[in-house]
Amino acid sequence: MAQSPRLIRACLLALCILACTSQAALAQDNLPDPSSIKAAPVDETNPVRLVLIDVTEDAGDAKSILEGLTKEMNESKRIEVVETRPVILSFVDRKITKELLRTSEGRESSAKDIAEVIAEHNLEGMIIMDAYSGGRKLQVILFDTDGKEADEQKLSLKKRKRVSSAERDKVRKRIFEKASPVATKQREAVARAERERIEAELEKRARAQAATSEGEGSSGGGEGAAVTKTTEKARAPREGGQGGLRVQAGFLLGQRTFVLESDTFGIDQTLPMAGATGQVQVSTPVSDGLLLVGGTFRGSWAPLRLLDASAEEETLLTGHFVDVGANFDLDFPYKSLLKIGLDLGADVVSMTIDQNATYTGHRYIWGRAGLGVEITPISRLAIRLHGGALPVLQALTSGGAYGAPGLDVGIEAGGGVEVGITESLGLALDGRYQTFTQLYTSDSFEETLTSSDQILRGAVSITYRK
Secondary structure (H helix, E strand, O other): OOOHHHHHHHHHHHHHHHHHHHHHHHHHHOOOOHHHOOOOOOOOOOOEEEOEEEOOOOHHHHHHHHHHHHHHHHHOOOEEEOOOHHHHHHHHHOOOOHHHHOOHHHHHHOHHHHHHHHHHOOOOOEEEEEEEOOOOEEEEEEEOOOOOEEEEEEEEOOEOOEOOHHHHHHHHHHHHHHHHHHHHHHHHHHHHHHHHHHHHHHHHHHHHHHHHHHHHOOOOHHHHHHHHHHHHHHOOOOOOOOOEEEEEEEEEEEEEEEEEEOOOOEEEEEEEEEEEEEEEEEEEEEOOOOEEEEEEEEEEEEEEEEEOOOOOOOOEEEEEEEEEEEEEEEEEEEOOOEEEEEEEEEEEEEEEEOOOOOOOEEEEEEEEEEEEEEEOOOOOEEEEEEEEEEEEEEEEEHHHOOOEEOOOEEEEEEEEEEEEOOOOEEEEEEEEEEEEEEEEEOOOOOOOEEEEEEEEEEEEEEEEEO
8 A cells, every 4th residue: 555655646647748748749730721820020019129239449438329229229119129148148159259340341251150149049130339439420230130231320429429319219210121121031031931841741741641541551542532632732832032133234245237238229237336234133022932023124335436338438437326125024933043034025226327328327116025044053153044036116227218117026045144252242244146137118119128137245244132
């Protein structure tokens, strides 16, 4: 009988373990629907989690400023400023000092450590402030979750070592404006990772169930169909793209070859070009990055020089090549390796030449429907190929002197390579070839004129991404 209490305690312990195990298994079985996992919005219920660190050389210059900014942000319900000391200790462990964070070179070289500290303390950004010039000037820098500078503010304070209410309000509003999209991006990434984890677990269970069903026989045909359906539903989605801004500007080299002829008449010109070119691309992710929607805006300019073949004396003619265009883009990214894009748009191209007796230039307005592929075999290297149809909407030759050309569809083909120098800057080499053939009818000519226009251009550019 002396062992009865011990036996009873052992039985109770076994029942508790069994109950906990059953609850854990039940929790695992009741995985949420992956589509129900959403990123929390940045609002008063889910404020941006930030830390404010003072790196001022003379702490006396910053004491009142630090207190004022901390108070201002703590009063904002959409910003949560966490305790500073644990974050500073994490930097000390990594040998990151205030002196290092005061310089742009030090901040750039410490980006990895800053990102690790932000992740370690479950933050959505970090702010450092530096009061200098005897407390007359203030620098406030916001870091994103990658440890990179997302924004910088510089203020000349009205009062030495003091920050006014208006100045505090300005700093707070700017911080929230820049930190909110950073936090949203981070939350979307966390939600996407959680969805992928749940879907992977569902797929794992579906495969295990399918293997069990196969082992037990094929008598339950309906059950096997259900397993197949579950497996298909649980398949992990492909990783999407991020979107953003890409700006490109550089040096244009090209050649335009134009032939206009009949049985008795002919113009044959080859014009080299050297000028400038630029392009801006913007895109935004849709459906968690499975689709990128955006636009492209581009322009090129180059001077033209040629000899007037119709003049009795040698005469040099000058002119201009101008090309502006825009298109709507739909891109379908697959992880960071491949992107397939469709574009629809229009271009206006003008080649004007000084007044002469033979040919004074050309103006085209054409539409654009193209397909492009971008391959990224390794980090910071992108290879692009592009082709498209260019339906000519309007063509004007020498102000209409040779009649109206018929409808035509031009062809475009091109490609390029871009190498990243830093995370934001890169060097790009691009080439493009366009060709058109048109027939002209005019009351001034008894015979039909035929034109052939070929434009070959290349560019060396600096690119910027954000």
